[in-house]
Amino acid sequence: MASSKPEHAEKSYLIRELAEEFNVTTRTLRFYEEKGLLKPSRIGATRVYSAADRTRLKLILRGKRLGLSLDESAEIILMYDPVGTNSKQILTLIDAIQDKRLHLEKQKQDLEQTLEDLELAEAKCVESLKHIH
Amino acid sequence: MASSKPEHAEKSYLIRELAEEFNVTTRTLRFYEEKGLLKPSRIGATRVYSAADRTRLKLILRGKRLGLSLDESAEIILMYDPVGTNSKQILTLIDAIQDKRLHLEKQKQDLEQTLEDLELAEAKCVESLKHIH
DNA sequence: TCACACGTTGACGTTAACGTTAACGTAATT
DNA sequence: AATTACGTTAACGTTAACGTCAACGTGTGA
Numbered sequence: 001m002a003s004s005k006p007e008h009a010e011k012s013y014l015i016r017e018l019a020e021e022f023n024v025t026t027r028t029l030r031f032y033e034e035k036g037l038l039k040p041s042r043i044g045a046t047r048v049y050s051a052a053d054r055t056r057l058k059l060i061l062r063g064k065r066l067g068l069s070l071d072e073s074a075e076i077i078l079m080y081d082p083v084g085t086n087s088k089q090i091l092t093l094i095d096a097i098q099d100k101r102l103h104l105e106k107q108k109q110d111l112e113q114t115l116e117d118l119e120l121a122e123a124k125c126v127e128s129l130k131h132i133h
Numbered sequence: 134m135a136s137s138k139p140e141h142a143e144k145s146y147l148i149r150e151l152a153e154e155f156n157v158t159t160r161t162l163r164f165y166e167e168k169g170l171l172k173p174s175r176i177g178a179t180r181v182y183s184a185a186d187r188t189r190l191k192l193i194l195r196g197k198r199l200g201l202s203l204d205e206s207a208e209i210i211l212m213y214d215p216v217g218t219n220s221k222q223i224l225t226l227i228d229a230i231q232d233k234r235l236h237l238e239k240q241k242q243d244l245e246q247t248l249e250d251l252e253l254a255e256a257k258c259v260e261s262l263k264h265i266h
Numbered sequence: 267t268c269a270c271a272c273g274t275t276g277a278c279g280t281t282a283a284c285g286t287t288a289a290c291g292t293a294a295t296t
Numbered sequence: 297a298a299t300t301a302c303g304t305t306a307a308c309g310t311t312a313a314c315g316t317c318a319a320c321g322t323g324t325g326a
Contacts, residue, residue, distance in 0.1 A: 014272090014273090015272095015273080016272075016273085025314080025315080026273090027314065027315065027316085028313085028314065028315095030274095030275090031313070031314060035313095044273095044274095044322090045273070045274055045275090045321080045322095046272090046273055046274075046322095047273085047274090062243050062246070062247065063247075065200075065239070065240055065243050066200055066240060066243055066244055066247065067198075067199055067200010067201070068200070069312075069313090070312080070313075071312095076247070076251070079251065079254050080250065080254050082257065082258070082261060085265075087262060087265045087266075090258050090261060090262055090265075091262075093258055094255055094258045094259065097251050097254055097255045097258070098255070100251060101248060101251050101252070101255075104244060104247060104248055104251070105248070106198070107198055107199060107244060108241070108244055108245075108248070110195050110198050110199055111199055111237060111240060111241055111244065112241075113195070114195065114196075114199065114209070114237060115234060115237055115238070115241070117213060118209070118212065118230055118233060118234050118237070119234070121212050121213050121230055122227060122230045122231070122234075124215065125215070125223050125226055125227045125230070126227065128215060128218075128223060129220060129223055129224075132218075132220045132223075147302090147303090148302095148303080149302075149303085158284080158285080159303090160284065160285065160286085161283085161284065161285095163304095163305095164283070164284060168283095177292090177303095177304095178291085178292095178303070178304055178305090179292095179302090179303055179304075180303090180304095202282075202283090203282080203283075204282095
């Protein structure tokens with residue numbers, strides 16, 4: 001085989017492709033890059049996103065749906081892959097993770113409470129419908 | 134008893150009290166009022182918040198912790214007490230409630246996924262600590 | 267060759283949710 | 297009477313997360 005292409009090259013994406021897939025604008029992707037959340041490589045000037053970039057984007061957007069700021073999402077993403085091999089740094093990281101988890105657990109409670117309330121509200125609506133007729 | 138005070142007057146609050154209890158600034162409370170989220174009564178010029186106001190504030194802040202905008206929280210709060218006696222309006226409301234519930238259910242999934250991820254990240258950290266020593 | 271679709275980098279505009287400052291009134295202490 | 301502590305309105309400032317130009321380069325099919 002004379003081809004110079006590696007057999008298992010990782011999938012890569014152009015800015016437009018990623019934007020369409022996740023339903024964000026290209027401006028958004030460039031903005032995330034400015035903030036250091038994505039670091040696509042380049043071919044000439046045009047950005048080329050790796051599978052890892054895609055995953056990070058996914059996580060960012062998931063964070064957004066949770067109401068997290070971009071910085072908070074960035075923090076969390078950093079927690080996912082081990083940065084420091086130093087044991088002191090790891091301990092710090094564990095602390096941070098536990099903090100975040102506590103916060104999210106609280107959020108989960110709020111969420112469940114709100115869902116309950118809405119369920120109740122809906123039931124009341126249905127009930128009042130019965131009595132109208 | 135010659136007292137003119139009703140025996141079971143509802144509890145009321147000054148702006149400072151509410152602000153301190155919920156750890157927000159008085160500016161925030163006034164801002165919420167501008168947006169129509171709170172409607173304290175007045176004694177002269179100074180605001181007097183009722184128990185109902187307090188509850189609404191609680192709901193607003195719960196919404197914030199979920200990442201909702203003030204407008205979204207306002208919507209939800211409106212869902213809690215029946216506005217329209219009209220059956221068409223009630224049907225519309227039920228729809229809106231179901232929409233919101235769907236959205237929150239999605240958010241709950243995101244949240245649980247993130248919690249799982251963090252749990253895993255923490256476990257990895259703990260593990261790597263073992264191998265350092 | 268020329269339009270056209272796609273990419274790029276600035277740079278200014280916009281909205282939400284308050285913060286901050288100014289300028290003032292009022293009620294209780296000192 | 298003066299200070300202190302609280303309240304008020306009005307208005308401008310700030311930050312985050314993009315939107316929206318403008319001005320330009322690049323490849324490709326008619």
